[in-house]
Amino acid sequence: MKNITKKILGAVCISVIMTGCTDLSYENFSQINSENFPVSESDLEASAIGVYNTLANSLVMQWLNNAGWTYSELPTDELNTGWGGTWQQLERFQWTANSMQPSTCYYNYQKGITKATRIIDDFQKSSVDEAKKQKYIAELRVLRVLYANYLYDMVGAVPIVTDADIANDVYKKWTPTRPSKDEYVQFMVDELLDSYQSLDVKQTSESIGRVSRGMALTLLMKIYLNDKQWQNAANTAKQIMDLGVYSLMPSYKSVFSIDNEGTSNTERIFSIQRIMSDQRFAWNYLSAVLPAVPLYRCSGGNQLSIAGGLKMPWAFYDKYESQDTRLETIVRYYIDKDGNEVDFREVKDSKATGAAPMKYTEDPDQAGQMSGNDFIVYRYADVLLSRAEALNELNGPTQEAIDLINQVRTRSHATPISLENFTKESLREFLCDERGRELYCEGHRRTDLIRFGKFIEKAKEAGYTVQDYMKLFPIPQSAINENPNLTQNPGY
Numbered sequence: 001m002k003n004i005t006k007k008i009l010g011a012v013c014i015s016v017i018m019t020g021c022t023d024l025s026y027e028n029f030s031q032i033n034s035e036n037f038p039v040s041e042s043d044l045e046a047s048a049i050g051v052y053n054t055l056a057n058s059l060v061m062q063w064l065n066n067a068g069w070t071y072s073e074l075p076t077d078e079l080n081t082g083w084g085g086t087w088q089q090l091e092r093f094q095w096t097a098n099s100m101q102p103s104t105c106y107y108n109y110q111k112g113i114t115k116a117t118r119i120i121d122d123f124q125k126s127s128v129d130e131a132k133k134q135k136y137i138a139e140l141r142v143l144r145v146l147y148a149n150y151l152y153d154m155v156g157a158v159p160i161v162t163d164a165d166i167a168n169d170v171y172k173k174w175t176p177t178r179p180s181k182d183e184y185v186q187f188m189v190d191e192l193l194d195s196y197q198s199l200d201v202k203q204t205s206e207s208i209g210r211v212s213r214g215m216a217l218t219l220l221m222k223i224y225l226n227d228k229q230w231q232n233a234a235n236t237a238k239q240i241m242d243l244g245v246y247s248l249m250p251s252y253k254s255v256f257s258i259d260n261e262g263t264s265n266t267e268r269i270f271s272i273q274r275i276m277s278d279q280r281f282a283w284n285y286l287s288a289v290l291p292a293v294p295l296y297r298c299s300g301g302n303q304l305s306i307a308g309g310l311k312m313p314w315a316f317y318d319k320y321e322s323q324d325t326r327l328e329t330i331v332r333y334y335i336d337k338d339g340n341e342v343d344f345r346e347v348k349d350s351k352a353t354g355a356a357p358m359k360y361t362e363d364p365d366q367a368g369q370m371s372g373n374d375f376i377v378y379r380y381a382d383v384l385l386s387r388a389e390a391l392n393e394l395n396g397p398t399q400e401a402i403d404l405i406n407q408v409r410t411r412s413h414a415t416p417i418s419l420e421n422f423t424k425e426s427l428r429e430f431l432c433d434e435r436g437r438e439l440y441c442e443g444h445r446r447t448d449l450i451r452f453g454k455f456i457e458k459a460k461e462a463g464y465t466v467q468d469y470m471k472l473f474p475i476p477q478s479a480i481n482e483n484p485n486l487t488q489n490p491g492y
Helices: 041-061 068-073 085-091 100-125 130-155 181-198 213-226 230-242 279-289 325-330 380-395 399-411 424-438 445-451 455-461 477-482
Strands: 268-272 333-335 341-343 375-379
Touching: 041 068, 041 100, 041 130, 041 268, 041 375, 068 085, 068 100, 068 130, 068 445, 085 100, 100 130, 130 181, 130 213, 181 213, 213 230, 213 268, 213 375, 213 380, 213 445, 230 380, 268 380, 375 380, 380 399, 380 424, 399 424, 424 445, 445 455
Parallel strands: none
Antiparallel strands: 268 375, 333 341
16 A cells, blocks of 8 residues: 555545435444455455445446446536436536535445445454455455545545545544645555556456456546546557457447347447346436336337436537437337337426437337346447547547547548548547537436536626636535534635
């Protein structure tokens, strides 16, 4: 562990943030001590899986209006909503330090970090085979960085628990100050560089959904990209490409087909595995992977019932060419419960305007609101577009950058672009739009718009009153109250 971690250590309020609908699978941390740590490999494995489960809750399962996926999409040009409450707060930039959604995400991410830190310590103390131990530890370190990066993207650099003594003692009182941006970023980079080579390059059917070398490198690439370390981002993207295990799927639709959730999906780098078993969560998860739509009937005859309210604004709809198959994948025709053909461009809602998106294919083997769709976090098309962006920022338009973009576009029958038609500035503008078209509602748009300098501009175009400080969310007031040395983000 680098010395930098000592500056990032902090106490986390290990508490349950109630949404009013369900709990967050509260763990009794007070029962954890040095005498009841898991000792067998199977126990440790089960504990490690718990870190993944927290990720599912954080991004897509925690009642969707309080999930990370939602704050990544609703305040952007990709979505609008007809729902009120938290949904409306996010869309209209009306959140505060006491708002439920930022607080829920903040504590979920901190919970994931704390879990990972505890279990890393468990593995270090165990007698598990050394090679297996190092692989598990590498996996958990990468997951911890994933949570830390989501947290950083949301509220900036804040104290996180990377010390096992603190993570294992819920009663220990810490009042750390916030680390600097550079310290925080360097911590994440060092953790990934120290870990990725211990991970498997190629996933098997048994390891789908777990951290791989490609996933760790993709996370590193995105950290570099958002920190505008262009050369490092370009180099890391090339490393991923050179692994030789990823390629674009034949069609855009096939990427999101439930039939391609195993090793056959060569484009998927990391995804959240989820088989629905709890009716309380089904609606929320389904709404995340299949943004909310009216009643329709699956191909297997089972009926899924989802309320309307999330729409692709017409201005964003018009960014696609008519022949672009990405659009027809996202906005499709369905047969409703009465046997009528529904054109999702024509689905009406009293408040939201636009087309009703449904990006992932239905799960015909599940009934009612139950769905087994996996949620893609990282995929290869993002890597190609990221390298193109980094190359453009380094050197302006190059044929390599154009070719990378065209790999993505021609797959969807969009018109290929030509080098002679772009300057550095115009290609940057094009890439901002292209990432939106390709990665629609995959949880990247807010971060992308901030990096391209478009986040506040797009919000003002939509008619909202926004300030530059709203590129970050506030730290929950409850966290500020617990630690007087934890300063609030400016503006809040």
